[in-house]
Amino acid sequence: MKFEEILDELENISATLERGDLPLEEGIALYNRGLELSKEAIEILKDGKGKITLLSDELGKLADTAFEVNDND
Amino acid sequence: MFNKALSVEELNHYIHSIFDAEEMLHGITVFGEVSGFKISGPHAYFTLKGANAAVSCNLFQYRKTYVPKDGDSILVKGSPDYYEKTGKLSFNVLSVQPVGVGQLHVELEKLKAKLLAEGIFDEAHKVAVPRFPKDVCVITSKTGAVIRDIYRTTRNVNQGINLHVYNVRVQGEGAENEIAGALRKSDGAFDVIIVARGGGSFEDLAPFNTEKVARAIYDCVTPVISAVGHETDFSLSDLAADARAATPTAAAHMIAYNEEEYIAAVFSLMSRIALASEKILHAEEDRFSGVVKSFIAGGGRLLDKNESRLRLSMHAIESAGKMFCTKKESVLEKLLLRYAGCNPLNILQKGYMSLSKDGKKVVSIGELYVGDEVTIRAKDGMAKALIKELKNEI
Numbered sequence: 001m002k003f004e005e006i007l008d009e010l011e012n013i014s015a016t017l018e019r020g021d022l023p024l025e026e027g028i029a030l031y032n033r034g035l036e037l038s039k040e041a042i043e044i045l046k047d048g049k050g051k052i053t054l055l056s057d058e059l060g061k062l063a064d065t066a067f068e069v070n071d072n073d
Numbered sequence: 074m075f076n077k078a079l080s081v082e083e084l085n086h087y088i089h090s091i092f093d094a095e096e097m098l099h100g101i102t103v104f105g106e107v108s109g110f111k112i113s114g115p116h117a118y119f120t121l122k123g124a125n126a127a128v129s130c131n132l133f134q135y136r137k138t139y140v141p142k143d144g145d146s147i148l149v150k151g152s153p154d155y156y157e158k159t160g161k162l163s164f165n166v167l168s169v170q171p172v173g174v175g176q177l178h179v180e181l182e183k184l185k186a187k188l189l190a191e192g193i194f195d196e197a198h199k200v201a202v203p204r205f206p207k208d209v210c211v212i213t214s215k216t217g218a219v220i221r222d223i224y225r226t227t228r229n230v231n232q233g234i235n236l237h238v239y240n241v242r243v244q245g246e247g248a249e250n251e252i253a254g255a256l257r258k259s260d261g262a263f264d265v266i267i268v269a270r271g272g273g274s275f276e277d278l279a280p281f282n283t284e285k286v287a288r289a290i291y292d293c294v295t296p297v298i299s300a301v302g303h304e305t306d307f308s309l310s311d312l313a314a315d316a317r318a319a320t321p322t323a324a325a326h327m328i329a330y331n332e333e334e335y336i337a338a339v340f341s342l343m344s345r346i347a348l349a350s351e352k353i354l355h356a357e358e359d360r361f362s363g364v365v366k367s368f369i370a371g372g373g374r375l376l377d378k379n380e381s382r383l384r385l386s387m388h389a390i391e392s393a394g395k396m397f398c399t400k401k402e403s404v405l406e407k408l409l410l411r412y413a414g415c416n417p418l419n420i421l422q423k424g425y426m427s428l429s430k431d432g433k434k435v436v437s438i439g440e441l442y443v444g445d446e447v448t449i450r451a452k453d454g455m456a457k458a459l460i461k462e463l464k465n466e467i
Contacts, residue, residue, distance in 0.1 A: 002264060003205040003335070010342040017349030020356065027353040034346040041339045044207065045332060051235045052224060054215060055259070062258060067215070067238055069224045 006041045010034055085157040092155045092162075099152045103128075103164065104172060107141045121149060121164065128153075129163040139169045146172045177275070181282055185309060188284065193291045194312040202296045202316050205335050206264035206328050208235045210295075212255045213269040215240035219321045223269065226325035233332055237263065243270035248280040253289035260293045265328055268310060269300040269321040281308040290314050300324035426451045438463055 013034045017027060053064035079087075092098065105121035105128075117135035120127050130149060132138070141147045148170040155162050188194060209227075213219045215238050227234055239259055241251040252268060259266055268290070270281065280286060281301045290297050290313040299314035300321045311317040318324035427450045428435040435441060445460040 003207050004203040004264065007205065007338065007342070010339065010346070014342050014345035014349060017346055017353065020349065020353055022353060024353060024357045027350055031346060031350040034343060038339050038343045042336065045233055045335060050228070050232045053235070053237050055210070055237050055239045057258060062237075062239075062262060064237060069221050 003041065003044060006037050006044075010037055010041075013037075081160075082157070085155070085160050088160075089155045089157050092153060100150065100167075101152065102148055102150050104146065104148045107143055107145045107147055110141065110143050119143075121147075129161070130166050131163050132166045132169065138167075139171055141169055141171065148172055177279075181309075184282075184284055185312070188287055188309065188313070193287055198291065199315040200296050202298060202327060203264050205330055205338075206234060208237065208263045209328055210237045210239055210259040210263040210266045211269060212239045212241055212252060212259065212266060213321070214243050217271065219243075219269050219271050222320075222322045223267065223325040226322050227329040229329070230331055231329045234329065244273065244277045244280060249283040249285045252280055253283075253285040256286070256289040256293055256297070260295050263295055265296050265298065266293065267298045267300055267318075267321075267324045267328070268314070269324060270302065271321065272303040272306065278302050278306060278308055281310040283309070286310050287313040298324045298327060424452070438465055 013030050016022065017030055022030070052067050052069060054067035055062045056065060103121065105123050108120045108122050110117065110119040112135065115134055117132040119130050119132070121130050149164065149166045150168045151164055151166040153162060154165045192198065211220060211223055220238055224236060227236065239255045241255050242248040256266065256268065278301060287309040290299065290310055296315040298316045298318050299308065299310040300318035300323065301308045301310055304319045316327065318327055428447055429450070430440065430445055430447045435447065441460050441463055443460055443463060447458050447460060449456045449458055
């Protein structure tokens with residue numbers, strides 16, 4: 001899942017819960033889903049720390065290779 | 074055919090008279106490229122070149138018309154003239170009109186009007202650039218200042234965003250095909266796409282003013298930021314894109330977010346979710362105890378009629394109600410404990426305390442006996458306590 005999608009879903013969950021017209025079981029299920037999502041959101045942030053890569057087109061699929069930016073001047 | 078030998082004067086005069094008499098060659102327009110432009114007094118001289126031909130041009134009183142420079146594509150109006158004295162042919166220019174840049178501008182305006190009418194620049198078609206992108210595709214030249222500027226600006230605030238560089242030529246013949254192809258390939262694979270190049274002449278920016286690139290941007294499902302040239306340059310790619318950045322550096326500012334901002338956004342949503350969940354639990358409890366109470370009250374009025382039976386069923390309902398609420402409470406407690414694990418919104422901070430006996434959570438009074446030693450955990454520490462009295466009530 002992407003950052004943006006997670007935030008959107010969390011936003012939906014909180015809006016649904018805030019309306020307060022849910023059966024208890026569904027409310028609890030949504031709460032748990034929210035908890036999982038927020039964990040996931042923080043996990044994503046931690047992994048794959050800021051790569052910079054050069055895309056190359058192999059067999060019609062884009063592949064990443066390590067890339068260095070000339071940062072001298 | 075002349076039967077006698079001609080003097081050079083006679084020959085040149087005759088050739089001159091032929092050119093003079095040829096109406097087709099009077100007041101004609103010729104296009105070509107200027108070379109060797111030089112001014113001498115009030116007049117100017119240059120060579121007008123085609124791909125495989127050239128003609129000398131005289132521009133008398135050059136100030137009266139558009140003054141071209143070497144390399145310009147121009148249209149000249151005038152007539153060829155054969156100069157008898159030197160036996161040379163030249164073109165006497167009466168007026169000069171620029172093509173090339175001038176013409177390109179006109180064509181660009183036409184293209185712009187066409188795409189506008191088709192809805193390629195419609196605001197309604199544009200999508201928002203995500204606030205927290207993770208994977209960003211940068212379509213630009215892998216060498217040069219643009220990618221360096223974007224990289225540096227992004228890393229100044231954010232270490233987590235992945236930048237994927239899609240190397241293309243950003244100027245020259247065929248560059249628009251590479252850019253449009255890169256847009257198609259990368260669409261759907263990233264959170265956001267940036268098409269970028271640094272400043273340059275009108276001709277340098279030309280690929281970003283092509284129909285191909287404008288359409289490729291329009292067709293992208295992924296949000297596209299166009300960052301072409303400087304502040305003052307406005308290209309068709311800017312108009313077709315979901316967002317325009319004045320410079321590549323500005324584009325980097327648009328995607329780079331502070332990671333703490335992101336974490337704060339997640340936690341604020343989480344706290345909304347937790348609060349709303351608690352409310353639902355409390356509402357459910359209130360509703361149920363309300364039903365039980367009114368049932369008991371209603372039952373009281375019927376006591377005389379069927380006393381013993383009613384008493385029994387009332388007891389049954391009452392204890393069922395208590396069990397229900399106890400169950401609810403333990404669910405609430407579990408939720409709150411999970412919530413407490415989700416820092417920094419620690420539930421203990423709010424003043425709740427948790428109770429444990431022999432290292433195990435106590436969730437109901439039924440688990441306790443008089444004389445039990447229990448541990449109370451609060452936000453600022455813990456306490457040991459002895460159970461003095463038990464009361465089985467909601």
